[in-house]
Amino acid sequence: MPAWAEGLRSACRQRRLVLALTALLACHGAPGGAQTSDLVSRTALRVCADPANDPMSMQDGSGYENRLAELIASKLDLPVTYEWYPMATGFIRNTLKAGKCDVVMGYAQGHELVLNSNHYMTSAFVLIVPAGGDLAVVRKLDDPALQGHRIGVIAGSPPANHLARNGLIGKAKPYQLVVDRRHDSPSGQMLDDLAAGRIDAAVMWGPIAGPLVKRRGMDVAVIPLLREDHFPKLFYRITMGVRQGEKVWQRKLNSLIRRHQGEIDAILAEAGVPLVSDMGDKMIELGQ
Known part of the structure; x- marks a missing residue:
């Protein structure tokens, strides 16, 4: 084979390799990319919830987590839809991880099954x-x-x-x-x-x-119970849980929580949720 032909063949192989890598990155994304947010619905705030977890989430919409979902959805200019499943073994696997919904409104900070937003209450x-x-x-x-x-x-x-x-x-x-x-x-x-x-x-x-x-x-x-000296602690920071890896969606929720914390606090206070400081060392009142 002439040298020029071999060079052309090599160049074509390299070009195909570059195109393949480009396509691969487009599908899977670079580290920290926004690709996983494509799993999040753009037409509704899809909430994973227990249909009978009174007083937090209720299928009739009367729970305070329902009201939190309505608040977040209003800021996104989206309607709320629900994937209902009892809050028991398999809840995350059969709802959030299955791609049937995009957020759990109340989840303890640090739980490995979800990616936590910033906490919205303690x-x-x-x-x-x-x-x-x-x-x-x-x-x-x-x-x-x-x-x-x-x-x-x-x-x-x-x-x-x-x-x-x-x-x-x-x-x-x-x-x-x-x-x-x-x-x-x-x-x-x-x-x-x-x-x-x-x-x-x-x-x-x-x-x-x-x-x-x-x-x-x-x-x-x-x-x-804020004065216990021994483990386990009895105060917890509560977040919104999203799928692991969905950093763009997490950051969007973080921004919404930060900008609308006052409205979130008002919903919790009206419901009667006792709120404590982030370090769990004192009660807080609305506005403090």
């Missing part, structure tokens, strides 16, 4: 006791005043560790952690038992307890 587990009673002065689960009392707690939740450490688990009444909330409500049952005197106190996740207590008009003290 809240804590709370102790709920009759207002004005002997236990209304308690601020820590190692308070001797709790000894001998029957305390309701969600089995397997972080406060259960503290009850066990402080010798309170023997008389505690456990409530199920994983249930189909379309048919069962452990938090509601716990508050029913507290009102009826079947338990003396209840320990519950604040973003569930606060709104339920407010709606029921219960005469109780809701005390955030």
Whole structure:
């Protein structure tokens, strides 16, 4: 083969290689690129949610996470659609990872199943006791005043560790952690038992307890547990969860949270969610 022909052949091979690499990068994107955001719907805010996770998400739209979704959608000038699935094993796999929706409105910071947005609230587990009673002065689960009392707690939740450490688990009444909330409500049952005197106190996740207590008009003290000295911590930063790798979508949500934090706070405060500082060391009030 003439030298010029071999050179032309080599040049053509190189050109084909460049074109192939260009096509590959177009399909898969360079590191940090925006390609994964193409999975996010441009016609609706597609939310992954439990249809019966009262008071957070409800299929009838009455949960405060529903209102947060409406707020975010309004800023994007999009309607809200939902992929409903019980908040249990397989929730992320069958909704977000399956590409059926694009955001979970409330997800604890640092969970490896999702890519977290910046947090939009920090809240804590709370102790709920009759207002004005002997236990209304308690601020820590190692308070001797709790000894001998029957305390309701969600089995397997972080406060259960503290009850066990402080010798309170023997008389505690456990409530199920994983249930189909379309048919069962452990938090509601716990508050029913507290009102009826079947338990003396209840320990519950604040973003569930606060709104339920407010709606029921219960005469109780809701005390955030911010002074525990031992692991596990009882306060958590709550984010919006998106698919791993979707950095463009994450940054868009971060921007929306930052610019509309006041409106988010107002929704949470109206619902009755107890809000605490980012470091979990004090309560905060709307506007502070």
